[in-house]
Amino acid sequence: MRVLSGIQPSGSLHLGNYFGMMKKMIEYQENEELFCFIANYHAQTSLSDGKALARGTMEAAANFLALGLDPEKSTFWVQSDLPEVQELSWILSNFTPMGLLERCHSYKDKVAQGIKPNHGLFAYPVLMAADILLFQSDIVPVGKDQKQHLEVARDIALKINNEYGEIFTIPEPDIDESVATVPGLDGRKMSKSYGNSIDLFLEEKALRKQVMRIVTDPTPVEEPKDPDKCNIFQIYRLFLDKEQEDALRRRYLAGGLSYGVVKQELFETIREFFAPFAKRREDLLSDQEKIRTILANGAEKARHSAAKIMRRIRKKTGLAY
C-alpha cells in the first residue's frame, strides 16, 4: 500500500499535529510504502514572509526526521521541489466544479477567522488533490479536519477516471478516531490558529506555562470529577496505555484529585516524552546542508515516481501532442 501525507511548514508543531498525523505516518514507514512531504505551496496561502517560509521548511524537515522519519525507508521531500504538482493541479482544476470548493468548511472557516479569501485559499483543495493523485496514493493519514479535502480529491479523481479511463487510484482517508481531534487548552480543536496549543519543542518554562493554562472546571478538590469532560485528561490519555488511562480515570472518579497536580504530572510526561527528539532536532538543525541533501534525494525519488502518471495524463488531455 502506498501511504501519503503532507504537513504545512507554518509555525511550530503541536500535540495535535503529532498524535493526529505525524506519529502514524512514521509508523507506516515500517510496513508500507511511505510518501511524506512538506506542503510549502499550501503554506503560502497564509504566509507571505519568504524568510519565515524558508526557515519553517527546514524546521519542518528537522521535526519529521527527529521524530523518526527515516529517509531510507520512505520518500521525503518538499512540495515545491516537484513543480509537476502545479501542472497536475491545473489539469485537475478543469474537472473541479466551483460548488465542490465552495462547500469546503476549511475555506469558510479561514475566511471567518479573517484570512483574506484569495484564489490560493479557495483552490487549496485542488492542489491537495494533485499532491495525492500524483503519487497514486492508496491511503492518506490526516486529522479529521482534512476529511472533506480527501473527499474533494476522490471526487476529482472519479471525474477524470470517468472521462479518460482508470488513471488515478482513488485514495482512502485514514483517520484514527481515538485521536481524530486532539483538544486544545480550551477544549476546542488544538490549532495554531486558535492559540490553544501545547507545542512539542519548547523550553521547559514555556511548556509548563502552556500546560498550566489548560482550562478546567471549578469542581473542588475533594469531589469526584468526570475525566471525559476534563481537558487535562483528554490530552494526558494520548501518552498513556489502556491500563494507565484506567488508573488515572479511577483517580478522577475517587475524588481528592487536584487539577494542579495532574497538570504537573502531564507537564513532566510531555517533557520526558519529547526530550530525546528535541535533542535530535537541535543536532539536525545545526547541520542544514545535511537536511538539504536528504530533501534533494527525496525529491528525486518522488519525481521518479510521478513521471509515469504525468506522462499518461499529459497524453490523455492532449498536452503531449
Ligand code: ADP
Ligand atoms: P493547525 O490546525 O494547527 O493549523 P494543520 O492544519 O497544520 O494544524 O495540521 C497539520 C496536520 O495535523 C493535519 O493532518 C491535521 O489534520 C493534523 N491536526 C492538526 N490539529 C489537529 C488536532 N487538534 N487533532 C488531530 N489532528 C490534528
Ligand code: TRP
Ligand atoms: N492540507 C494539509 C494540512 O493542512 C496538508 C496537505 C497538503 C496534505 N497536501 C496534502 C495532507 C496531501 C495530506 C495529503 O494539514
